[in-house]
Amino acid sequence: MKTIKRILIALLLIVGVFASLQYPKLNIIAGYASKNMASSHFIGGHSYTSITANENNMPLIKLAETSYDKDTISASVWGLMERDAVYREGLGCVLVKEGHEAKVFPSPTRHTLKNSLPFPYGNNGKIDTVFAGIDYQKLEYAVSSAFANAETQKTRTVLVVYKDQIVAERYIEGFSEKTPILGWSMTKSVLATLYGMLQYQGKLNVNDPAPVPEWQNDSRKEITLNHLLRMQSGLAWDEDYASISDVTEMLFLDTDMTKKQASKEALAPPTELWNYSSGTTNLLSGILRPKFESHQSYLDFPYTELIDKIGMHSMLIEADMEGNFVGSSYGWANTRDWAKFGLLYLHNGNWNGEQLFDSKWVDYVRKPTINSEEVYGAHFWLNAGEKYPNVPKDLYSANGFQGQRVYIIPSKELVIVRTGLAGEPDFEAGRFLQEVIAAFE
Numbered sequence: 001m002k003t004i005k006r007i008l009i010a011l012l013l014i015v016g017v018f019a020s021l022q023y024p025k026l027n028i029i030a031g032y033a034s035k036n037m038a039s040s041h042f043i044g045g046h047s048y049t050s051i052t053a054n055e056n057n058m059p060l061i062k063l064a065e066t067s068y069d070k071d072t073i074s075a076s077v078w079g080l081m082e083r084d085a086v087y088r089e090g091l092g093c094v095l096v097k098e099g100h101e102a103k104v105f106p107s108p109t110r111h112t113l114k115n116s117l118p119f120p121y122g123n124n125g126k127i128d129t130v131f132a133g134i135d136y137q138k139l140e141y142a143v144s145s146a147f148a149n150a151e152t153q154k155t156r157t158v159l160v161v162y163k164d165q166i167v168a169e170r171y172i173e174g175f176s177e178k179t180p181i182l183g184w185s186m187t188k189s190v191l192a193t194l195y196g197m198l199q200y201q202g203k204l205n206v207n208d209p210a211p212v213p214e215w216q217n218d219s220r221k222e223i224t225l226n227h228l229l230r231m232q233s234g235l236a237w238d239e240d241y242a243s244i245s246d247v248t249e250m251l252f253l254d255t256d257m258t259k260k261q262a263s264k265e266a267l268a269p270p271t272e273l274w275n276y277s278s279g280t281t282n283l284l285s286g287i288l289r290p291k292f293e294s295h296q297s298y299l300d301f302p303y304t305e306l307i308d309k310i311g312m313h314s315m316l317i318e319a320d321m322e323g324n325f326v327g328s329s330y331g332w333a334n335t336r337d338w339a340k341f342g343l344l345y346l347h348n349g350n351w352n353g354e355q356l357f358d359s360k361w362v363d364y365v366r367k368p369t370i371n372s373e374e375v376y377g378a379h380f381w382l383n384a385g386e387k388y389p390n391v392p393k394d395l396y397s398a399n400g401f402q403g404q405r406v407y408i409i410p411s412k413e414l415v416i417v418r419t420g421l422a423g424e425p426d427f428e429a430g431r432f433l434q435e436v437i438a439a440f441e
Contacts, residue, residue: 026081031252033064034075038085038093092318105323108299113311121352129165135439142435154422157335161415180332181419184400191327192379196361227270229378230369234268237277255321258286274371278328285327312337342406342415388430
C-alpha cells in the first residue's frame with residue numbers, strides 16, 4: 001500500500017508540474033486561435049468552417065475551440081483560458097484582456113485612387129500583353145508546380161509581374177485577385193518604408209539615436225534607428241513561436257506591443273549581434289507615433305502617403321489595444337496589391353512619376369547587415385549571400401510566416417508574389433524561383 005501511495009503521489013506531482021508549466025501556454029494558444037479566426041473572417045472574408053480547417057489547423061492551435069457573436073470571436077482550450085478578439089472598423093482585430101474593453105479609436109482616413117488605368121497604376125483590370133522574350137510554357141509549368149502538391153505546399157496564390165504587366169496569376173478555390181492575404185512579417189517591410197518616406201521628407205534621419213526615454217541613461221542610448229531597422233541593436237529578444245517567449249507574449253498578451261523590446265537589456269553593443277526581432281519593428285512603430293501631431297495623423301499617414309497613393313486599397317494594418325500599428329505581423333492585402341508594393345521598390349520609390357522615397361533608400365534596404373550572413377538588409381531579406389544559388393544575387397524580398405513572399409528581382413524586371421500556409425522546406429522557394437526565372441532567359 002505504501003508503494004502504491006508513493007506512486008500516486010509521484011504521479012500527482014508530475015501532473016501538477018506539467019499543468020503548472022503548460023497551463024500558461026493555453027493563454028497563448030487560445031489567443032492565437034481567437035485572433036487569427038477573427039482577422040481571417042472579418043478581414044480575409046473566410047468562413048469560420050474554412051478557417052478551422054485551414055488557418056487554425058496547426059499543432060496546438062487546433063486544440064482550441066472557437067465560438068462567435070457578431071464582431072467578437074472567443075476561443076478556449078478544454079474550456080480553459082478563454083480569450084476574446086474583437087473587430088474594430090479600420091483597425092482590424094485585437095485580443096482583449098480579461099477585465100478590459102477594446103478602446104475606441106478613430107479609423108484611418110482612406111482615399112480611393114480614381115482613374116481608369118489598369119494594373120498597376122489603377123484598379124481597372126489588367127493589360128493582356130504577350131512578350132516575345134518569355135517562354136510561356138515554362139512559366140505555366142513553374143506556376144503549376146507551386147500548386148502541384150496541395151497538401152504539402154499549401155500554396156494559395158501566385159502572381160508574376162514583368163515590366164509592370166501581369167504575365168502569370170493563379171489562385172486556389174475560394175481565393176481571387178480581391179482576397180486579402182495576411183502578410184505576417186511582410187508587414188515589417190511596409191513599416192520600414194514609412195521611415196524611408198519620412199527621411200525623404202526631411203522629418204527624420206535613420207542615423208539618429210532612437211528616441212527611447214528608458215535608454216537615455218545607459219549604453220542603449222547609442223542605439224540608432226538604423227540599428228533597429230537592421231535588427232542589430234544588440235538587445236535581448238527571443239523570437240520563438242513554439243513557446244512562451246518575448247514574441248508570443250507580445251502578440252498574444254501585451255496591450256501595447258511597442259514597449260516590450262524597449263525594456264530589454266543590451267547583450268552586446270550595436271552592430272555586434274544580429275537578432276531578428278518582431279519587437280524591434282513594433283518599437284519602431286511606437287517611435288513613429290509621437291512624430292505626428294495627433295493619433296489620427298499617425299493612423300492616416302501610411303494610407304494617405306503610401307498605401308492608398310499606390311492603389312493598395314485592400315491593405316489594412318491592424319492595431320494593438322493602444323492603437324499602435326502592429327507593423328511586425330498584421331498587414332493584410334490582396335495578391336495584386338502586395339505586388340504593387342514590390343513594384344514601388346522595383347522602380348526605386350517612383351510611382352507613376354511621383355517619387356515617394358529616395359532611390360538611395362532602395363540601396364540602403366538592400367545593403368547586407370553586418371553579422372547577418374548577407375541574408376538581411378534593413379527590414380528586407382536578401383539573396384546577396386546566395387541562399388538561392390541559382391537565382392540572381394540582386395533578389396531581395398519581403399518575407400512572412402508560412403511562406404508569404406514578395407520577391408523583387410531588378411536584373412530581371414520581375415516582381416513575384418507567393419502566398420500560402422507553408423514555407424520551406426514544404427514549399428521549395430529556391431526551386432520555384434529558379435523555374436520562374438528560367439522562363440525569362
